[in-house]
Amino acid sequence: MAATRARHRSKAAPPAGKRFRTDIQAMRALAVVLVVLNHLWPQRLPGGYVGVDVFFVISGFLISSHLVREIEATGRVRLSAFYARRARRLFPAAFLVLAASMVLALLVLPYPRWAATAQEVLASVFYAENWLLAAKSVDYSAMTESASAVQHYWSLSVEEQFYLLWPLTLILFAALARRFGIPVRRLLTAVVPAVAVLFLAYSIHVTGSSPEQAYFVTQARVWEFAVGAAVGLAAVELKSLVLRNVLAIAGFGLILFSALTFDASTPFPGAAALVPVTGSALVILAGTGVRRLGHEVLTGLAPVQFLGKISYSLYLWHWPLIVVAPYALRTVPTAPYKLAILAVAILLAWGTKRWVEDIWIKPGSGRTRRHIGRHAAQVPGFRAPVAGMAAVATLAVLLGAAGTVKENQSMELAAAGADGPCYGPAAIGNRDCGDPFDIPVALPHMDHHNAYAMTPDECALAGEGELAVYNAPIICDYSDGNPEAETVWLVGDSHGQHWQQAILKLGQERGWRVKLSFLGGCPLLDAPVHSFYGAEVAATAVENCARWNRLVSEAIEADTPERVFVSTFVAEEVIDDGTGDAQQVQYANALRRTWQHWVDAGITVVPLADLPLNGSVRDEECLAFNASTPANCAVDRELALVPNPFTEAAKGFTEDEVKPVDMTEFFCDLHRCYSAVGGVAVYYDANHMNGLYAGQLAPYLGARLD
Numbered sequence: 001m002a003a004t005r006a007r008h009r010s011k012a013a014p015p016a017g018k019r020f021r022t023d024i025q026a027m028r029a030l031a032v033v034l035v036v037l038n039h040l041w042p043q044r045l046p047g048g049y050v051g052v053d054v055f056f057v058i059s060g061f062l063i064s065s066h067l068v069r070e071i072e073a074t075g076r077v078r079l080s081a082f083y084a085r086r087a088r089r090l091f092p093a094a095f096l097v098l099a100a101s102m103v104l105a106l107l108v109l110p111y112p113r114w115a116a117t118a119q120e121v122l123a124s125v126f127y128a129e130n131w132l133l134a135a136k137s138v139d140y141s142a143m144t145e146s147a148s149a150v151q152h153y154w155s156l157s158v159e160e161q162f163y164l165l166w167p168l169t170l171i172l173f174a175a176l177a178r179r180f181g182i183p184v185r186r187l188l189t190a191v192v193p194a195v196a197v198l199f200l201a202y203s204i205h206v207t208g209s210s211p212e213q214a215y216f217v218t219q220a221r222v223w224e225f226a227v228g229a230a231v232g233l234a235a236v237e238l239k240s241l242v243l244r245n246v247l248a249i250a251g252f253g254l255i256l257f258s259a260l261t262f263d264a265s266t267p268f269p270g271a272a273a274l275v276p277v278t279g280s281a282l283v284i285l286a287g288t289g290v291r292r293l294g295h296e297v298l299t300g301l302a303p304v305q306f307l308g309k310i311s312y313s314l315y316l317w318h319w320p321l322i323v324v325a326p327y328a329l330r331t332v333p334t335a336p337y338k339l340a341i342l343a344v345a346i347l348l349a350w351g352t353k354r355w356v357e358d359i360w361i362k363p364g365s366g367r368t369r370r371h372i373g374r375h376a377a378q379v380p381g382f383r384a385p386v387a388g389m390a391a392v393a394t395l396a397v398l399l400g401a402a403g404t405v406k407e408n409q410s411m412e413l414a415a416a417g418a419d420g421p422c423y424g425p426a427a428i429g430n431r432d433c434g435d436p437f438d439i440p441v442a443l444p445h446m447d448h449h450n451a452y453a454m455t456p457d458e459c460a461l462a463g464e465g466e467l468a469v470y471n472a473p474i475i476c477d478y479s480d481g482n483p484e485a486e487t488v489w490l491v492g493d494s495h496g497q498h499w500q501q502a503i504l505k506l507g508q509e510r511g512w513r514v515k516l517s518f519l520g521g522c523p524l525l526d527a528p529v530h531s532f533y534g535a536e537v538a539a540t541a542v543e544n545c546a547r548w549n550r551l552v553s554e555a556i557e558a559d560t561p562e563r564v565f566v567s568t569f570v571a572e573e574v575i576d577d578g579t580g581d582a583q584q585v586q587y588a589n590a591l592r593r594t595w596q597h598w599v600d601a602g603i604t605v606v607p608l609a610d611l612p613l614n615g616s617v618r619d620e621e622c623l624a625f626n627a628s629t630p631a632n633c634a635v636d637r638e639l640a641l642v643p644n645p646f647t648e649a650a651k652g653f654t655e656d657e658v659k660p661v662d663m664t665e666f667f668c669d670l671h672r673c674y675s676a677v678g679g680v681a682v683y684y685d686a687n688h689m690n691g692l693y694a695g696q697l698a699p700y701l702g703a704r705l706d
Contacts, residue, residue, distance in 0.1 A: 023248070023287040024058055025308030026299030027280065030252070031055050032311040034259045036318045036345070040338045047262025050276035052155045053224055053269070054255060057280035059159055060166075060228025064192075067167055068233060071174045071184055077167050086163050087385040088360045090312075093352050094156060095388045097316040098124060101149040102399050108324045109149070110624030111410075114403030117148050121396040124153035125389050127160040130216040137212035146620065146686075152319040154216050161218050162225050189233045196226035200274075207270030209540050220269055224277050231281050237288045245294050248286035252295065254279030265535060313349035313357060321345050330625055413442040414680075414692070424696035425666045427678030437669070438631035439679040441623055450684055451498035451691035452518070459504075459516070467551045472517035478507045487513045487561040491552055494520045495569040498689040499608055503565055505698035506705075515561070519548045523568040523575065527590035530576035553594060557601045563705075564598055567608040569687065571616075571642040587645035595649065599657045606705070607650065609662040612640035612673040615686025623675055630676035640673035661704050666697060 031051035038048025070077055098121050105117040123132040133154050170188065177187040203220040206213065214220045238244050258275040266272050286293065298304065307314070321341050325333050333341065421427075427436035459476035467473060479485030490496060490503045497518040507514040521532045522545035529537050529545050537545075556564055570587060577586050595605045614620055617640050622633035641664065650658040667673055667682060675682050677693070684690045 021287055022296060022300050022305060023283060023293070024062070026295075026304050027054055027058060027283055027308075028311040029299075029304050029307035030255065031058075032314050033307065034255075035315065036342065038259075039319060039322055040342065042264075045259055046264065047259045047266065049268075050255065050258045050262060050273070053273055053276045054280045055155070056159065056162075056221060056224040057228040057231075057277055057284070059162065060225030061232045061284050062228075063163065063166065064170070064225075064229035065232035067170050068185060068188065071170065075174075075178075077171055079167060079171075082167055083163075084382065086160075087382060089357070090156070090160070091385050091388055092356050092360045093313050093316055094153070095125065095392050096352065096356055097313075097320065098150060098153075098392050099395060101320040102395050104320060104324045105149055106399060106402065108327045110327070110621055111403050111406040112624070113146065113148075113621075114406070115400050116146075117150070118396040118400035118403065120148040120150050120153075121399070122393055124150045124157065125392045125396070127153075127157040130154040130157040130161075130218060134213045134216040137216065147323060149320040149323040151323075152315065158216075158218050158221050162222070166225065166229075185233060185235065189230070192226055192233055193230045196223040196230060199223035199226065203273070204270045207267050209538055211267055211535070211538055214270065215268060224269070224273065227277050227281050228284065231284050234285075236285065237290075238286065239289065241289070241291055241293075244286040244289050244291075247282045248293050248295050251279040251282030251284075251286060254282070310346070310349040310353045313352040314345055317348045317352070318342070318345040321348075326619070327621070327625070332619070410442060416442075422678055424678040424680040424693060425700060426696075428666065433678070435631065436678050437634065437672075437674040437676065438629060439676070441627045441630050441676045441679050441681055449681075449691040449693075451501055451689050451694045452494045452520075452684075456504060459514075462515075465551075465555070467517065467548075467555050470517065470519060470548055470551070472552070473515040473555065474517070476504055476507060476514040476516070479511050479513045482511060485511050485513050486563070487515065487559065488563040488565065489515045489517070489556050489559070489561050490565040491517045491556070492524050492567045493518065493522050493569055493573065494688060495610055496524070496565070496567040496608070498684070498691070498694060499565065499567055501691045501695035502698040502701050505695050506702050509698075509702070515559070517548075517552045517555070519545060521545070521569075521573065522548060523570070523573045524549055524552065524566055524594065525568070525575065525587070525590035526593035527575040527577040527586060529573055531574040533572050549594075553597060556603065557597050560601050561603060563604045563606055565606045565608055567610060570610050570645055571613055572687070584643055584645050584648065588648040591645060591649035592652070595653070595658055599653060604656060605653075605658045607646035607658065607660045609644045609646055609660065609664065610642070611683075611687070611689055612637075612664065612667050613642065613687070614640075614675065614683045618675065620683070620686045623681055631674065633675040634672040637668050637671055637673055640668065659705075661701065663697060663701065663704075666700065 031054035034045065034048040034051035034054075036048075037045045038051070042048075067077055067082070102117065102121060105114055109117065120129060120132065123129040129150070133151065173188055173191055174184045176182075177184045199219060200223040203214065203223060206217065206220050238247075255276050258272070258279070262268065262272060262275075292300075318341070321344060325337065325341055329337060422430060422433035422436070422439060427433040427439060430436070433439065456476060458478075459474050461471055462468065462473050462475050473489070488503070488507070490500055497516075497520075500516060504514060506512065521537070521541070522529060526549070528542050530542075531537055574583060575586055575590060577590055579586060579589075581589075591607070598605055617635045618633055623630055626632040644660075644662065646660045647662075650660050666677065680693050680696065681690045682693050
C-alpha cells in the first residue's frame with residue numbers, strides 16, 4: 001500500500017522542468033532583497049549588486065528551458081508568440097514606473113535634472129539604457145553626473161536584449177542539429193557551455209581593460225544567461241537528497257558570500273561574477289529533484305514567496321523612490337526614512353503585481369482579471385507595446401522640453417543681474433553687498449555653464465603631430481596677427497579645463513595666443529596615476545595617461561610659450577611612483593620633475609590651486625533647495641580644503657620660474673567654504689567649477705599674474 005502511494009505520488013509529480021519552483025521564487029526574493037538593501041545601505045551590504053547576476057542566471061534557465069521544450073515538441077519557436085508574451089509580462093509595469101518616475105522628477109527633482117532624466121527614460125523605454133550608461137562611463141564629463149531615477153533599467157535592457165537574440169540563436173543551432181541529424185538538446189548541451197566560456201573570457205578581458213564600461217555592456221553578461229541555460233539543457237534530475245541539500249546550501253552560501261564581501265572596488269563582472277553565478281546555478285540544479293529540500297523550511301515561507309512574486313515590480317519601484325527621497329524630504333534619509341521607503345516600495349510593488357502585471361500575463365480568476373486578461377491576450381501583434389513606448393517617449397520629450405524652458409528662464413534671470421556691482425566675486429569685499437556668500441542665487445549649475453566642455457567658436461584644433469589624437473592642442477588665437485603676442489598653454493585634467501573660461505577671457509583682453517590640452521582623470525606630472533575617485537585605474541588608462549603626459553610635456557617644451565597654466569584634481573587622483581612615500585610627497589616630486597623641463601626651456605609655470613571640495617563634503621544639489629539662502633550650503637574650511645602639493649613643489653624654484661596661484665579667497669572665508677558667491681553658483685557639478693564663475697574670476701586671476 002505504501003509502495004503504491006509512493007508510485008502514485010511519483011507518477012503524479014510534474015516534470016522538474018515544468019513544475020512550479022519555490023526555490024527559484026526564493027532566489028528571486030533573495031536577489032531583489034540584496035539589490036534593494038545595497039541601494040539603501042551600501043556600506044552595510046556593499047556587494048548586494050550581485051542580485052542582478054542571480055536574476056540573469058534565472059532568466060537564462062527559465063527562458064532556455066521553455067524554448068528548448070518548444071523546439072523539441074514542435075520543431076520550431078513561435079517567435080511572435082514568444083515576444084508577445086515577454087512584452088505583456090515586462091512592458092506594462094516597466095512603462096508605468098517610467099511614467100511615474102517622470103512625474104516624480106517634475107514634482108520633486110530640481111529642473112537641471114529634468115533633461116538627464118528624460119534622456120535616460122528614452123533610453124530605457126527602448127531598452128538601451130545599458131548602452132547609454134556604458135557610453136557615459138567612458139565619457140569623463142559624465143562621470144560626476146547624479147544618478148537618474150531610471151538608471152536601474154540598465155539591467156532590464158540587458159535582459160530584454162537577451163530575450164530578443166537568444167531565441168534566434170537557439171533556432172539557428174536547432175536548424176544545424178536537424179541538418180546533421182543530431183538531437184537538438186545534445187548539440188545545445190555542447191554548444192551553450194562553450195558560449196558561456198567564450199563570453200566569460202571576454203567579460204574578464206573587458207573588466208580588466210575597461211572596468212567602467214564592462215559593468216553595463218551586454219557582451220560581458222551573456223555568459224551569465226548561458227550558465228543558466230546550460231543548467232536547464234542538462235535536464236539532470238538529482239536523486240540524492242543529501243547531495244541536493246549540500247549543493248543548495250553551497251549555492252546560497254556563495255551568493256551571500258559575494259554580497260557580503262564584494263564592494264565597489266571589486267573588478268566586476270569578470271571572474272568575480274563566477275561566485276554568485278555559480279551559486280545561482282547550484283541552487284537551480286539542487287532543485288531539480290522532487291523531494292523537498294531542507295532550506296524550503298525557510299525559503300518556502302509565505303513572506304519569502306511573496307517577495308519573489310513581487311520581485312520584478314519591487315526592483316522597478318525601489319530605485320526611483322531612493323533617488324527622489326532626499327529631495328522630497330529635504331534631507332539625507334536616515335534609517336527610519338529608509339525603512340519607510342522600503343515599505344512604500346513593497347506596497348507599490350504589490351499593487352503593480354496585482355493590478356498591472358497579472359492582468360496582462362494571462363486571464364485569471366475574478367471578473368476584472370478575466371476581462372482585462374482576455375483583452376490583453378487579444379491585442380493584435382505588438383500594437384500595445386508600441387503604443388506604450390510611444391506614450392512614454394512622448395512624456396520624456398515633454399519633460400526634456402520643460403527643463404529647457406526652465407533653464408532659459410533662469411538664464412534670463414541671471415543675465416538681468418549680471419551688470420550689478422554685487423554679482424559674482426565682485427561682491428567679496430564690497431560692504432554695500434552685505435554677506436557675499438548669502439545673496440540669492442538665480443542660476444544653479446546648468447549645461448550652459450559646463451566649464452569643462454565650453455570652447456569658443458574662434459578656437460580650432462591644430463591637428464598636427466601625435467597630440468592630435470587627443471584633440472589637442474586647441475588654439476585660441478587672440479593675437480590679431482601680432483608676432484610679438486604672448487603664447488600661453490592651459491593643461492591638465494578636467495580641473496585644469498574648468499579654468500579655461502578665465503584664461504580665455506584674459507587671452508582676449510591681453511591678445512594672447514592660447515593653447516589648450518586636457519585629459520580627464522589624468523594628472524599632468526611625472527608619475528603613473530593609480531586610482532581615480534576611489535577606483536583603481538585600468539592598465540590601458542594608465543598607459544594612455546602616461547602617453548598624453550609625455551606628448552603634451554614635449555609639445556610645451558618645444559613651443560617655449562611664455563607661461564603654462566596647469567591644475568589637477570589632487571583630492572581624487574592618486575599616483576604611485578613606487579617609492580612608498582606619502583601622497584603629498586609623491587605629488588610634489590612628480591610635479592617638480594615635470595616643471596623642471598619647462599623651466600629649463602625658459603617657461604614660467606603657473607600652477608592653479610585646486611578648488612575646495614564640493615560633492616564629497618556637501619549635497620551637490622544643495623543650492624537647488626537653498627537658492628534664497630545659499631549660505632545654508634556652507635561647510636567648514638578644514639573639511640573642504642585639501643593640502644595643496646603645488647606649494648611644496650614650487651620650493652626650489654624662483655618666482656619667475658614657478659608662480660603658484662591660490663584663489664581660495666573667492667570660494668571661502670576664514671572659517672567656511674561656500675557653493676555660491678554673489679548670487680552665482682560656484683560649482684557646475686560634484687567637483688567642477690561653474691563656467692560662468694570661472695569667467696568672472698578672470699580679472700582677479702590676472703591681477704595675481706602681474
